[in-house]
Amino acid sequence: MQPVRKDIHSSELPILCQSCEARHQGMCGALSPEQLVSLSRHTRRVHHAAGEELLADAMPITSYANVLSGVIKLSKVLEDGRQQVVGLQFAPDLLGRLFATESRVAAEAASDVALCVVSKSALENIIRENPALEHRIMLQTLRELDEAREWMVTLGRKTAQEKVASFLYLIASHIDPAHGEPCANFDLPLSRNDIGDFLGLTIETVSRQISKLKADGVIEITNYRHVAVPDLARLRIRCG
Amino acid sequence: MQPVRKDIHSSELPILCQSCEARHQGMCGALSPEQLVSLSRHTRRVHHAAGEELLADAMPITSYANVLSGVIKLSKVLEDGRQQVVGLQFAPDLLGRLFATESRVAAEAASDVALCVVSKSALENIIRENPALEHRIMLQTLRELDEAREWMVTLGRKTAQEKVASFLYLIASHIDPAHGEPCANFDLPLSRNDIGDFLGLTIETVSRQISKLKADGVIEITNYRHVAVPDLARLRIRCG
DNA sequence: CGGAGAGTTGAGCAATCTCAATGTCTGTGG
């Protein structure tokens, strides 16, 4: 798309980007080495521990971030405290509501995460000069919208059993950075409480349904968090 | 953004566009008169009656369409027939999943609708040459994503009463083309069945909750479809 | 007037929630 000019000043990738696994899949794949160099002057890598709040609902946004590893939980709460998780972000998703001054969701590190942070103005400037980058982000946004709608079916029309199976299948499908086939062996990035908030269920119902799937031999659980799926097709069937 | 050159061949708006009320709000607002002329060579205006299917889930997409008036219902169904409405589109939304070969949802005219149809390749070509247009559509997509997430809270965490109130408030807020303040007087674009499928409720529960809101004096209903809201703030409170 | 389609209402039932008790893991201090 963008011709890659090689000259003495720009043919080298920035150090930060050289080791970035999210680069090819994510939005930075739309950038030439020169553009990466210029963008990387405004980025820095940061780490957050599981549980840290990254963004509060309705707070001003000052920066965006590319997810490099880990899982981020996006959620909204009603006045009386009822909470709903409205999305999960994996590498190489972009964190932060583009072109808005305020966040529309709260974001929290669900696991330990690594981010590549870029200031709001820097990214927006680069987008403005670089339609291919905006296009790439557009494709990501459209995929997020597809996934949100897929999830609305789960929330509105599935039973508790199907919801839990769908959640496990979702994680199996996304946790692997390669992002291809669903994975049969993984750690849950969310507590039972968060799973309940994602599925619109109580923690007790989530627990009961997980126990049932275990009793039926569809999954094996060790240490609460680790899941093994002997037969992904059988899990898939339980998704409704 | 785009300088508007006035010359004898291009200063006139296409006839179709002159009377288009969606133009300023919608994506066409990003186009200069010249660009509108060139786009309009590929567009045609079509009407559909309430109930007509516009797009089937998983079917190839051959064209996009701007909604000029009316309401479109986007939905998904599970194998066993359970249905979930995953979005409503009003003027000036763009119908059709951009940059995909297949639709991810089914689309049906919820009311009589007028559309400005453009072939898939024509719109994608114009987008390619015109980053400002893609940007405009990007903003619309981001707003749709915000709305989908807002609705996930309703589906996952609200009671039947709050769901129905939220639905009425949503319609009150969007039905007016001006799209500013919520409207106190409107016709429901959806049957009780569709409302149920939007809210993840049965038709009976929807009916009972509407009756309850009526009994409580929050709304007045005439002829099943027409709604009057004496005090929008009181309806708002019921949304949870 | 009568039939079809859409909506409402009622009664009983089932899935999920609430509340409460119990179990398991992890880290800390003696």
Add this chain to the structure above:
DNA sequence: CCACAGACATTGAGATTGCTCAACTCTCCG
């Protein structure tokens, strides 16, 4: 190394919300 606190998860029993099934009503239209 063990005891214990605290967080998180599981399990049970009863309450509740929303669903199912069935009867009835309203409106439109021939």
